[in-house]
Amino acid sequence: MxxxxxxxxxxxxxxxxxxxxEEPTEKKVKTKKNQKSSxxxxxxxxxxxxxxxxxxxxxxxxxxxxxxxxxxxxxxxxxxxxxxxxxxxxxxxxxxxxxxxxxxxxxxxxxxxxxxxxxxxxxxxxxxxxxxxxxxxxxxxxxxxxxxxxxxxxxxxxxxxxxxxxxxxxxxxxxxxxxxxxxxxxxxxxxxxxxxxxxxxxxxxxxxxxxxxxxxxxxxxxxxxxMGGPADIDGKSHSETDNFLPCKFVIDGITYSSAENYFQCAKTTNQADRDMVLRSGPGTSAWAAGQRVKIRDDWESIKVDAMYKGNLAKFQQNDELRQALLSSGNGSVRFTGSTAFWNHWNGLIMERIRAELRQSGETDARHAAEIRDAMEKDDEKVNQSSAQNTRQKKHKMHxxxxxxxxxxxxxxxxxxxxxxxxxxxxxxxxxxxxxxxxxxxxxxxxxxxxxxxxxxxxxxxxxxxxxxxxxxxxxxxxxxxx
Known part of the structure; x- marks a missing residue:
């Protein structure tokens, strides 16, 4: 209590x-007009x-x-x-x-x-x-x-x-x-x-x-x-980084309408749920549909990789978006419109994809490798966590x-x-x-x-x-x- x-x-x-x-308990009505509007x-x-x-x-x-x-x-x-x-x-x-x-x-x-x-x-x-x-x-x-x-x-x-x-x-x-x-x-x-x-x-x-x-x-x-929205790079907003941005790309023969659409589909456990999320569209509707499905057991350990895979295909198969990202320079990609977890990882995912697609030298290769290693370590950390730690983590989500x-x-x-x-x-x-x-x-x-x-x-x-x-x-x- x-x-x-x-x-x-x-x-x-x-x-x-x-x-x-101070409020009067009774209010006298003096006229019929007041009585009607009371x-x-x-x-x-x-x-x-x-x-x-x-x-x-x-x-x-x-x-x-x-x-x-x-x-x-x-x-x-x-x-x-x-x-x-x-x-x-x-x-x-x-x-x-x-x-x-x-x-x-x-x-x-x-x-x-x-x-x-x-x-x-x-x-x-x-x-x-x-x-x-x-x-x-x-x-x-x-x-x-x-x-x-x-x-x-x-x-x-x-x-x-x-x-x-x-x-x-x-x-x-x-x-x-x-x-x-x-x-x-x-x-x-x-x-x-x-x-x-x-x-x-x-x-x-x-x-x-x-x-x-x-x-x-x-x-x-x-x-x-x-939630969501574009990232800032060197003080400028870059719409191509928005996971809710409508754009079509194909993974394993299936056409998705946004990175968020693919991400929400990836968490499903059966074909019916996957089809429902797939049909939901690119933006908030995809996110909303993803909240109504049963989530696969290993989702916590693979969700960052799923976000990376969807965004990589998005930029690989859309020339205009890819060029916009590659021309953004070497500045940090900063997201502010989501949770602390996704603000952090979405930024690193974009920086990794930019470095991998640009391949302009040793600097890009080293930066991409560092982010890849960080993602793998995070996956191992999630897999090694005990059920008790998982419960404590859920209880502390304020x-x-x-x-x-x-x-x-x-x-x-x-x-x-x-x-x-x-x-x-x-x-x-x-x-x-x-x-x-x-x-x-x-x-x-x-x-x-x-x-x-x-x-x-x-x-x-x-x-x-x-x-x-x-x-x-x-x-x-x-x-x-x-």
Whole structure:
């Protein structure tokens, strides 16, 4: 349990308590005009509203190709219809997503949330936190706040880096969650669900997406990325080095559409998955498709070689790209748009290919040999690592790259503004809290962070097949019944 839960209550009462008490409990309506405008009734949001919001937000800042890339990820699976209005408490909703037995088994990792809840303000975060504190499953729903009024960013990152900071749920605002991810202090390997408090209206009857700044921050959290992109050589950007760049080349009789397309195909274990990834295209879609396949057992030891092989064929079979790389001089190839691991190795791979293709003398030959030896040593190091070291490595992955690579089945929680206070033992009931069409994400990435997957398949990972078949009312059937 996070060590700041009890302290938060005292701090938050001191920080935001007066704001709550200043709000009038009753407001007299003097005219009929005021009475009519006192409540704004909005239709319950749908999943298509989220897609529309993203499309409109990026329409003027992204090219049509870039926009289609983002939207294609959000549209990569069909979500099943759900009831437009249901009565449930927040704790009931969470228990329906993940059974209590699953919650109790996942509490040993520090700063490793199972659920991420995005709300519009600090006050709303506190309100949601109180709902969890007052419920019968409060011991399981340990949570941690992430918003600006709670703690300074530096203090928040320092706390999250402590091994004693344990919780199952994060409740925060888009900007603070984004900033904390950049601080490389969250372990996202356990993350299963992301809930967006979409329908809630503040005292001014504004939803999260009605506030331009919050809408921008939410879109950035969901869609923006620093993954991939071209490298800099001697201060100049070289587009030919981008692994997502569309270009055709052939390896073993198969035509690939980009280096990333080949790389993602290389990790597959069967022909069906390979064909699916191959058809996905050159850019983000190839990366997204690669996250939905079973990965070969030796992938960690061969992935750098696979990236090298795909890029070598790319430059060998595309004259214009090859000439651009060879004319870049002898400067270091510096990538900054990916994880530290791939920023390092992609740069060395490009330098090796440049030296091997140019073959201008002893300097190129020696540099290519040095990089080749480094790659071979890295492969040996991976092969010799024990299972225990591998587990420790996974547990220590706190960077934003884990936020990209973690397996997710994500829901967008639609919380209505009409909240009724129930019995103290029952917590608060949320009226009209349907899912946003229950979209199902597999990956949360920097470029189109949310990658959707078929919901039944996602739930089959959480529940045994016989459990689902034996119960007509099982969430895996009920939530996604077409």
């Amino acid at each position: 996070a060590d700041d839960l009890n302290d938060d209550d005292y701090y938050l009462q001191e920080e935001v308590g007066p704001q709550e008490t 409540t704004i009734k909005r239709a319950v949001g749908t999943y298509s509203d989220l897609v529309s919001t993203i499309r409109i937000h990026y329409k003027k800042t992204k090219s049509q190709y870039e926009l289609d890339e983002v939207i294609s990820i959000f549209n990569s699976s069909i979500s099943a219809p759900v009831p437009s209005s249901i009565q449930l408490r927040l704790d009931e909703y969470l228990n329906e997503l993940i059974p209590k037995s699953k919650w109790s088994k996942q509490s040993e990792l520090s700063s490793a949330p199972v659920v991420l809840i995005i709300a519009q303000s600090a006050l709303r975060c506190i309100e949601l936190g109180k709902m969890l504190k007052n419920c019968s499953s409060a011991k399981l729903f340990t949570f941690h706040y992430l918003f600006a009024k709670h703690k300074k960013l530096s203090e928040q990152i320092e706390l999250l880096n402590k091994p004693t900071t344990l919780f199952n749920i994060i409740i925060g605002t888009p900007k603070r969650v984004d900033d904390v991810l950049d601080g490389n202090c969250l372990n996202m390997k356990r993350l299963k669900f992301v809930l967006i408090d979409w329908n809630y209206q503040n005292i001014k009857q504004q939803r999260l997406i009605d506030l331009n700044q919050l809408k921008t921050e939410l879109c950035h959290l969901l869609c923006e990325q620093k 960077s934003r790259s884990v936020f990209i690579l973690c397996t997710l089945a994500v829901f967008l929680l639609m919380v209505s503004s009409s909240v009724t206070v129930a019995d103290e033992n029952q917590g608060r009931k949320l009226a009209n809290a349907p899912w946003l069409g229950a979209p199902h994400f597999q990956e949360l990435a920097k470029r189109g962070r949310f990658v959707f997957r078929d919901a039944p398949h996602a739930y089959h990972q959480e529940f045994k097949a016989d459990e689902i078949e034996d119960s007509d009312d099982h969430p895996a059937k009920r939530n996604w019944r077409l």
